[in-house]
Amino acid sequence: MSDHSSSFIAKSTIKAADKEHRRKINFNISKYNAVVPIGKQQFTNLELARERAKNIKWKAIETLDKQLEAFESAIAKRGVKVIWAETPEEALNEILKICEAKKCSTIVKSKSMVTEEIHLNKFLEKNGIESVETDLGEYIQQLDGEAPYHIVTPAMHKSKEDVAKLFANKLGTPPNLSPSQLTMVAREKLREKYMQAQIGITGANFIISDIGGIAITENEGNARLSCAWPKTHIVIAGIEKVIPSMTDLALFWPLLSTYGTGQKLTVYSSIITGPKQVNETDGPDDMYVILLDNGRTNILADEKARESLYCIRCGACLNACPVYKNIGGHAYETTYSGPIGSVITPHLKELGDWKHLSYASSLCGNCTEVCSVKINLHELLLDNRNEAVEKGATSFAERLAWKFWKKAMLNRTLMNMGSAKIKNWVVNTFVKDWKKHRSEMEFPKKSFNQMWKERNKG
Numbered sequence: 426m427s428d429h430s431s432s433f434i435a436k437s438t439i440k441a442a443d444k445e446h447r448r449k450i451n452f453n454i455s456k457y458n459a460v461v462p463i464g465k466q467q468f469t470n471l472e473l474a475r476e477r478a479k480n481i482k483w484k485a486i487e488t489l490d491k492q493l494e495a496f497e498s499a500i501a502k503r504g505v506k507v508i509w510a511e512t513p514e515e516a517l518n519e520i521l522k523i524c525e526a527k528k529c530s531t532i533v534k535s536k537s538m539v540t541e542e543i544h545l546n547k548f549l550e551k552n553g554i555e556s557v558e559t560d561l562g563e564y565i566q567q568l569d570g571e572a573p574y575h576i577v578t579p580a581m582h583k584s585k586e587d588v589a590k591l592f593a594n595k596l597g598t599p600p601n602l603s604p605s606q607l608t609m610v611a612r613e614k615l616r617e618k619y620m621q622a623q624i625g626i627t628g629a630n631f632i633i634s635d636i637g638g639i640a641i642t643e644n645e646g647n648a649r650l651s652c653a654w655p656k657t658h659i660v661i662a663g664i665e666k667v668i669p670s671m672t673d674l675a676l677f678w679p680l681l682s683t684y685g686t687g688q689k690l691t692v693y694s695s696i697i698t699g700p701k702q703v704n705e706t707d708g709p710d711d712m713y714v715i716l717l718d719n720g721r722t723n724i725l726a727d728e729k730a731r732e733s734l735y736c737i738r739c740g741a742c743l744n745a746c747p748v749y750k751n752i753g754g755h756a757y758e759t760t761y762s763g764p765i766g767s768v769i770t771p772h773l774k775e776l777g778d779w780k781h782l783s784y785a786s787s788l789c790g791n792c793t794e795v796c797s798v799k800i801n802l803h804e805l806l807l808d809n810r811n812e813a814v815e816k817g818a819t820s821f822a823e824r825l826a827w828k829f830w831k832k833a834m835l836n837r838t839l840m841n842m843g844s845a846k847i848k849n850w851v852v853n854t855f856v857k858d859w860k861k862h863r864s865e866m867e868f869p870k871k872s873f874n875q876m877w878k879e880r881n882k883g
């Protein structure tokens with residue numbers, strides 16, 4: 426068992442028994458569940474919309490090289506420097522070079538999971554550069570020294586009382602502020618940072634190939650400020666974020682908003698195609714786009730797993746997953762948690778170290794059911810398990826157990842030999858983790874096979 430696997434089991438065991446944690450998550454997810462059906466009403470044919478989105482992403486990913494080259498050539502014409510980074514180290518070094526050239530001491534950052542993936546904040550801190558998260562949820566998480574808990578709602582596991590207490594501890598505010606008062610405190614603090622920052626860093630919800638643009642969707646205006654206020658804007662995005670045309674946004678923006686937060690559209694939707702041009706008065710002087718691979722081409726090379734690159738990070742599969750709802754986002758110890766995280770992490774990192782995530786699923790299929798772009802998530806989890814076995818990433822004991830199980834399952838006589846007593850003994854002796862929080866399993870005295878025979882005799 427890998428260290429990550431042991432740690433996952435330990436953390437998820439604690440969280441699964443934490444009723445207060447479950448209460449907060451259920452409360453926040455119930456609010457999400459209440460608004461999503463309202464957002465869905467804007468589609469006359471939702472199934473068709475999801476199918477179309479999947480087809481567009483299929484086209485984008487199947488022609489990824491061409492799409493990215495078209496994007497680069499179009500955006501470079503407006504003065505943007507496009508940087509290709511194969512690894513997190515390459516991306517971090519490029520960012521550091523830009524920071525040094527711009528004599529940067531403060532960065533404002535808008536929420537971006539890719540920057541979490543490359544651990545940008547820690548890297549900048551080590552290099553003496555202050556990096557401030559400007560999305561309210563991310564700001565809360567940064568104040569608390571925690572990673573985001575969810576890909577759309579980073580502080581989903583905190584109640585308003587938790588946030589008030591955190592602000593009181595870290596910022597010295599009264600401990601009983603209301604959510605709107607807390608927002609005003611954050612707003613005031615962040616405004617100062619925008620004034621100081623030399624560089625703004627954002628992610629990209631979509632990379633638009635035909636016009637050479639970046640699409641960003643948000644609710645607080647912080648991404649827009651991060652792009653436009655500082656003199657330099659750096660975008661960092663995974664290469665899979667591409668969509669072929671600007672017109673595709675007519676489908677993807679409402680789809681992402683509906684499945685992400687239940688809105689028809691988020692409050693701010695921006696398309697950025699370059700720095701300030703000669704005839705323009707606002708915007709940054711320089712703009713860079715870093716296109717990050719970091720294992721994505723491994724997924725691209727895998728015909729089955731490739732489908733996971735269609736993900737638009739709406740977070741719906743996390744909200745629907747019974748495992749995520751019980752153990753929460755931090756137990757995964759990955760940037761991307763929940764079903765999509767369990768699918769892609771073993772490919773982005775080491776299969777042997779992260780294969781356990783593919784087993785952290787009841788295979789109920791709820792994730793596939795709710796996915797905005799119809800990714801067959803639960804089947805991809807099964808494919809990951811299969812790949813782990815094929816590549817010999819499973820333990821000898823596990824292989825042996827399955828071998829015996831298969832032999833018995835394929836042989837009626839052997840199966841009939843297993844009486845209720847034997848089954849009880851095997852399960853209650855060897856499946857120790859089951860018993861930690863539950864009573865012993867007790868199989869019925871007669872098997873289905875016996876009962877069926879008896880019934881037919883009668």
Ligand code: SF4
Nearest residue numbers: 736737739740742796
């Ligand atoms: S896999 Fe589907 S449901 Fe999950 S985050 Fe991605 S697009 Fe959303």
